[in-house]
Amino acid sequence: MNPIISVANLSKTYASGLHALRRINLDIRRGEIFALLGPNGAGKTTLIGIICGIVNPTGGTVTVDGHDIVRDYRAARSLIGLVPQELTTDAFETVWATVSFSRGLWGKRADRDHIAGVLKALSLWDKRDSKIFTLSGGTKRRVLIAKALSHEPQILFLDEPTAGVDVELRKDMWGIVRSLRAAGVTIILTTHYIEEAEQMADRIGVINKGELILVEEKAELMRKLGKKQMTLHLHAKLDAVPAALAAHRLTLAGDGTELVYTYDTQAGRTGITALLHDLGAAGIGFRDLNTTQSSLEDIFVDLVRRGQ
Amino acid sequence: MNFRAAGAIYGFEMARTGRTLMQSIISPVISTSLYFVVFGGAIGSRITEIEGVSYGAFIVPGLVMMMLLTQSTANASFGIYLPKFVGSIYELLSAPISYVEIVLGYVGAAATKSIILGLIILATAGLFVPLRVAHPVWMIAFLVLTAVTFSLFGFIIGIWADGFEKLQVIPLLVITPLTFLGGSFYSVSVLPPIWQTISLFNPVLYLISGFRWSFYGIADVGVGVSLAMTVLFMALCLAGVWWIFRTGYRLKQ
Numbered sequence: 001m002n003p004i005i006s007v008a009n010l011s012k013t014y015a016s017g018l019h020a021l022r023r024i025n026l027d028i029r030r031g032e033i034f035a036l037l038g039p040n041g042a043g044k045t046t047l048i049g050i051i052c053g054i055v056n057p058t059g060g061t062v063t064v065d066g067h068d069i070v071r072d073y074r075a076a077r078s079l080i081g082l083v084p085q086e087l088t089t090d091a092f093e094t095v096w097a098t099v100s101f102s103r104g105l106w107g108k109r110a111d112r113d114h115i116a117g118v119l120k121a122l123s124l125w126d127k128r129d130s131k132i133f134t135l136s137g138g139t140k141r142r143v144l145i146a147k148a149l150s151h152e153p154q155i156l157f158l159d160e161p162t163a164g165v166d167v168e169l170r171k172d173m174w175g176i177v178r179s180l181r182a183a184g185v186t187i188i189l190t191t192h193y194i195e196e197a198e199q200m201a202d203r204i205g206v207i208n209k210g211e212l213i214l215v216e217e218k219a220e221l222m223r224k225l226g227k228k229q230m231t232l233h234l235h236a237k238l239d240a241v242p243a244a245l246a247a248h249r250l251t252l253a254g255d256g257t258e259l260v261y262t263y264d265t266q267a268g269r270t271g272i273t274a275l276l277h278d279l280g281a282a283g284i285g286f287r288d289l290n291t292t293q294s295s296l297e298d299i300f301v302d303l304v305r306r307g308q
Numbered sequence: 309m310n311f312r313a314a315g316a317i318y319g320f321e322m323a324r325t326g327r328t329l330m331q332s333i334i335s336p337v338i339s340t341s342l343y344f345v346v347f348g349g350a351i352g353s354r355i356t357e358i359e360g361v362s363y364g365a366f367i368v369p370g371l372v373m374m375m376l377l378t379q380s381t382a383n384a385s386f387g388i389y390l391p392k393f394v395g396s397i398y399e400l401l402s403a404p405i406s407y408v409e410i411v412l413g414y415v416g417a418a419a420t421k422s423i424i425l426g427l428i429i430l431a432t433a434g435l436f437v438p439l440r441v442a443h444p445v446w447m448i449a450f451l452v453l454t455a456v457t458f459s460l461f462g463f464i465i466g467i468w469a470d471g472f473e474k475l476q477v478i479p480l481l482v483i484t485p486l487t488f489l490g491g492s493f494y495s496v497s498v499l500p501p502i503w504q505t506i507s508l509f510n511p512v513l514y515l516i517s518g519f520r521w522s523f524y525g526i527a528d529v530g531v532g533v534s535l536a537m538t539v540l541f542m543a544l545c546l547a548g549v550w551w552i553f554r555t556g557y558r559l560k561q
Contacts, residue, residue: 077402104316108312
């Protein structure tokens with residue numbers, strides 16, 4: 001299937017000389033949830049800004065459903081909804097007015113039922129006649145989402161949608177994202193909450209210093225880069241890893257009361273059986289053990305650090 | 309052409325006017341009335357007729373023009389500056405619209421507002437002095453052309469301004485003095501010859517002169533020249549707007 005967004009050799013250098021993006025190539029698949037991860041200033045917002053028409057690219061091309069974002073901007077932009085990172089919206093308008101305005105800007109016929117549906121889905125219905133400046137930060141965030149959904153986009157950009165948002169709204173938001181995806185909407189989100197990307201995304205891209213350093217299926221990424229650790233809680237304290245166990249990749253932790261074994265989930269043999277056997281032979285008893293798998297966050301931090 | 313989008317912006321801006329009725333309509337009407345009381349009533353009673361028109365009636369076109377210029381500029385500049393200031397400009401830039409629709413919406417609303425205001429002020433003036441309009445079609449034409457031109461000018465200022473101070477500077481330091489010196493309250497023929505010549509470099513003179521001609525058939529400069537200057541200024545503003553959107557000046561990075 002053709003990608004719904006195709007980014008080719010995209011570069012952006014700001015007037016200040018900052019290279020925000022360096023020759024980015026990226027295809028977004030129709031109907032997927034794509035999470036773009038990266039530290040602050042990595043270029044995430046610039047990339048979204050260019051695709052949506054807010055920032056002029058320095059070089060390269062972007063097509064949205066086959067429409068070039070510069071030459072054929074009307075067709076390209078009519079498919080896109082954008083929820084920006086900052087809470088930037090009119091202050092003195094009512095929720096209803098600002099959301100209806102967005103639909104009008106996209107040239108869509110006025111549709112009270114659709115607007116009402118969006119407001120209800122976002123728990124904004126009771127606030128429809130409230131002026132925006134009277135709303136809390138979380139509710140303003142909902143308004144921004146409602147504005148983006150007012151014109152029935154095929155592609156939704158969510159730039160840090162859950163920054164500064166309470167638990168309830170985050171849950172609501174992910175519920176909405178899931179139902180949008182079920183309706184066939186392609187979703188591209190940036191987030192700092194890596195567990196969200198881990199839960200929600202189909203694919204993950206990692207951007208750092210303007211370069212896309214990795215694009216991978218989430219499951220594949222977790223599998224490939226995933227490390228597992230087994231921690232043994234010992235009966236007796238050790239001063240050092242015993243020589244008999246030197247063959248195993250062990251480290252001592254918890255002031256000598258824990259032995260940590262790191263292994264690769266990809267390897268055919270994890271070495272656990274041999275380790276337990278050797279522990280028994282060395283007379284080291286343990287009262288408990290637990291295993292942990294590296295999270296996407298660990299993977300991410302690792303990737304970014306390697307890039308530096 | 310995305311007419312719905314232009315209509316949405318227009319409707320949005322007009323609704324904003326409705327909410328700020330006090331500031332948008334009532335305060336200019338009051339300040340104009342004060343001019344009538346002071347210049348038309350108190351001082352004007354001691355001034356002889358100018359070219360057969362009583363002083364109070366003579367200043368009406370100039371006063372309407374003054375309000376039209378300042379209000380068009382202020383409305384349009386504020387209209388586009390506000391989304392820039394709060395950041396909601398992102399939506400205009402990411403919408404499937406061209407600058408033609410954006411300008412139609414913002415400038416159209418600002419011009420509509422100042423035309424309505426001009427007519428209200430005219431009606432208010434009618435309460436103070438006897439008014440006659442010799443060329444109603446030309447009167448409306450000058451009113452509309454000037455409102456649109458200065459709304460375009462205001463739009464440019466709103467894009468250019470990066471603070472509320474700059475938003476105020478041009479109306480306060482440029483437009484108001486030019487209006488006062490452009491013959492709002494006098495005919496330039498009463499000035500010494502050297503100042504008459506200098507006045508000819510003031511674009512506002514042509515607007516006021518043309519507008520006054522449409523009322524009383526008297527003018528400082530030929531009506532054709534007035535019309536040409538108005539259209540020229542409009543063309544300059546259109547070129548400015550075109551350049552802004554072509555380059556993304558102060559809109560896109």
